[in-house]
Amino acid sequence: MKIIKGIILFLFIVAFICFLKFYTFHTDLSEENMNGLNLGEKYFPLINGDTLHNIDTFYPNNHVNHKYKSGLELLVDKELYIKRIWLQGPSIGYITSKGVSIGNNRSKVIDLYGKNFYMRHEQGADIIGYIDRKRNSKIEFWTSENIVHSIRYDKRNLY
Numbered sequence: 001m002k003i004i005k006g007i008i009l010f011l012f013i014v015a016f017i018c019f020l021k022f023y024t025f026h027t028d029l030s031e032e033n034m035n036g037l038n039l040g041e042k043y044f045p046l047i048n049g050d051t052l053h054n055i056d057t058f059y060p061n062n063h064v065n066h067k068y069k070s071g072l073e074l075l076v077d078k079e080l081y082i083k084r085i086w087l088q089g090p091s092i093g094y095i096t097s098k099g100v101s102i103g104n105n106r107s108k109v110i111d112l113y114g115k116n117f118y119m120r121h122e123q124g125a126d127i128i129g130y131i132d133r134k135r136n137s138k139i140e141f142w143t144s145e146n147i148v149h150s151i152r153y154d155k156r157n158l159y
Contacts, residue, residue: 025116029132029139032097032153034085039137039155043076070094071102075154084154096139096151106146113139125149131156 032038043066055066062078071089074082087094087102095101098112109128110117117128122142129140142150 026133027114027116027130029130029135029137032139034087034094034096034153037082037085039082039085039153041082043074043080043082084152087151100148100151102148104148106143106148109141109148
């Protein structure tokens with residue numbers, strides 16, 4: 001009986017350690033926006049004087065991706081509500097609500113958004129992300145050599 005209790009305790013400890021390692025805690029993103037652009041708001045083609053460069057319609061559920069010359073991309077649903085805001089390239093003048101922009105150091109992101117982040121790697125980028133569980137949204141900072149080169153703010157489980 002002692003052996004079974006010991007095994008159960010051991011498994012519980014291992015499960016708890018795995019939970020702490022892989023679970024990302026909630027981050028409040030209720031004030032998040034990029035130059036006033038918010039998820040869930042109605043889309044208007046002219047944004048901050050930026051010019052529309054391209055429109056992709058290769059997304060499920062009739063989502064449409066609007067690409068601007070500055071590097072801003074907006075994914076919009078069929079009712080024209082913004083589902084993703086993505087800053088890439090120069091994205092001149094665009095900044096998050098907490099003051100992060102393209103070219104900032106990764107340490108600035110952590111200083112401003114906190115330590116409740118997850119990490120992953122995709123397309124050669126080291127990504128740190130924050131999840132707002134109440135609003136079902138996330139923001140990710142894509143970095144290379146600790147410099148932010150892309151910021152993606154969107155609904156979780158988009159499709």
